[in-house]
């Protein structure tokens with residue numbers, strides 16, 4: 015009995031490795047224990063110190079602060095960092111490749127980090143990524159548009175989704191649209 | 207240790223299978239109900255939008271999981287990709303006791319008479335396998351009635367002049383309109399349409415020992431914390447278990463039908479919750495694993511007698527996969543409309559279900575379930591920025607001032623939209639997975655354009671300051687409303703099962719789920735699937751009591 019099951023599981027892992035993508039069960043978990051803690055901000059799980067700053071700047075572009083906090087203060091980067099060792103393990107490589115690519119594109123063209131560029135320049139770079147107009151090998155074959163869409167969707171999830179996943183700090187986006195979350199027992203629904 | 211032989215084994219405890227389990231065990235048959243998922247729990251999933259069954263970006267709240275389940279999707283250019291269970295392309299319903307009926311929106315539609323006679327009504331449609339059902343609305347009517355009374359539907363059929371005739375009213379009064387429905391109601395009436403409250407598998411008053419609905423915003427895609435939403439998990443399945451004749455086995459993954467040396471199907475084999483391979487033998491085998499998993503199971507059951515899989519002599523298993531393109535329009539208003547009275551959808555018109563010039567079939571139009579915050583980030587006028595300052599302002603300004611009117615368009619069955627078995631990719635248990643390919647028929651796009659334009663007219667008349675249409679897609683259809691892959695029919699060469707769901711080439715194997723649908727109506731399908739559960743199992747029980755052992 016056992017043999018049959020072992021075999022099928024091995025097959026399964028083999029196939030997963032071939033490209034299913036969702037099954038990088040080890041990568042995220044392992045990096046927690048490996049020696050790369052030096053560049054890691056205390057408390058982050060997947061991103062390095064540099065990556066978290068970059069991600070915060072991107073999140074701020076996707077959801078900018080106005081009268082209400084933006085993506086940075088709402089903890090969107092924390093949402094991403096949390097998901098990338100959880101439900102979004104399958105996107106780890108995309109993030110590593112994409113964030114490094116973005117740093118390189120900024121260094122090549124502006125000799126600065128993305129987060130140190132002027133607001134309008136940051137916006138223009140992200141618009142270029144969205145429409146596939148960034149220079150550089152990593153952006154070829156549709157990776158540019160693909161990675162932008164990933165960032166966009168994930169940042170919006172971090173800002174507008176439930177705080178239990180690490181973003182939407184203090185229910186800020188619910189407050190912004192006047193939604194009574196969290197719902198309080200005996201209070202919120204008394205009108206019905 | 208081997209399992210005790212039973213009269214019937216049912217694969218899948220969803221809409222069709224849950225009902226079948228109840229009917230057979232109440233008729234005195236010994237039944238084992240196999241379910242790959244577990245009982246769903248409200249405490250685990252509560253009201254988290256990103257991890258629900260409607261928005262599944264962080265996973266399917268009610269299964270299947272991303273770690274063990276995958277499928278292969280064939281792209282337009284013939285290339286393939288492997289997708290995990292929470293991705294849209296996987297075309298999921300759910301995997302838990304009750305399946306989609308735990309977390310559905312609970313619209314409870316009867317199909318119309320025309321929906322069972324599409325070929326007769328509209329003639330041959332080039333490129334489509336459009337056909338009549340082998341049963342009529344009139345034959346199924348008492349089964350709809352049973353579903354409405356036993357599972358529990360709230361509504362008022364008298365207000366819908368297009369509804370097919372019925373013998374009994376709904377057991378519960380309809381739900382009151384929310385604010386957007388009130389605005390739409392007068393607009394629809396001014397346009398000469400016939401609005402009515404959507405029939406719902408939800409308690410408007412306390413019913414069958416369960417409480418009345420408190421109208422939460424998190425309903426469609428979520429489990430009900432007070433059990434006011436009715437599915438097979440809190441009606442038919444508990445009823446089956448209380449007979450003492452039915453055993454429910456959760457976390458059991460059925461991998462194939464077992465065939466003896468004479469070609470008779472003697473049972474099913476499965477991996478139990480401890481991943482041990484087991485066999486359950488039975489006189490009758492009923493497959494209710496959904497319109498994607500039922501054909502997978504039949505196609506994976508190859509043997510000397512069934513070299514192409516069980517029921518597949520004429521290559522019809524897995525064909526004609528259809529769902530519903532959702533199509534409609536959005537409107538922005540100057541005043542607050544959001545009153546937070548869930549689940550949002552309350553009003554519909556059936557004026558466009560049939561007999562529309564130049565259109566085959568049609569669909570209902572209804573106001574949409576509550577657009578929760580992340581869902582709403584995807585709702586912007588065509589060409590509007592998808593991120594940045596104005597995207598955020600829009601969210602703030604219009605979250606409480608938008609209305610969506612949508613409906614499911616009746617799709618033309620298409621032979622090449624299909625479920626196959628992927629030749630190389632396997633799931634966690636080593637079982638070859640579903641491979642999906644195909645696209646919608648061009649007629650469906652026409653139908654979508656038609657219905658969306660009507661939705662926009664309704665919104666304009668309701669006073670929307672800005673409106674835009676969203677037209678259902680052309681790609682492969684399936685998803686939550688998947689159907690049609692083991693269609694019923696009188697001719698074994700153009701169908702998989704007979705009018706009672708019995709697979710033509712095997713006397714004791716039945717299908718009882720959405721796979722049987724010949725066409726999928728312009729309505730959400732769950733009530734019809736439940737009615738088919740009563741129909742198929744009712745037939746089996748009646749025959750059994752006459753001494754027929756389906757040999």
Ligand SMILES: Cc1cc2nc3c(=O)[nH]c(=O)nc-3n(C[C@H](O)[C@H](O)[C@H](O)COP(=O)(O)OP(=O)(O)OC[C@H]3O[C@@H](n4cnc5c(N)ncnc54)[C@H](O)[C@@H]3O)c2cc1C
Pocket residue numbers: 217218219220221222223240241242243259260298299300301302303304305306307309310311312313314315426427428458459460461494495496497499500503686687688718719720721730731732733735
């Ligand atoms: C969010 C959401 C909203 C919806 N809203 C509506 C609505 O408002 N109105 C409406 O009419 N419909 C709605 N639906 C659709 C409805 O839930 C489905 O049409 C219905 O559940 C399908 O019934 P079925 O019996 O064909 O399959 P299912 O109900 O999917 O049942 C199949 C069962 O088989 C099990 N299974 C599959 N393979 C195996 C195996 N190998 N071994 C063991 N078990 C297996 C599955 O886990 C599942 O429990 C909604 C669905 C969802 C997800």
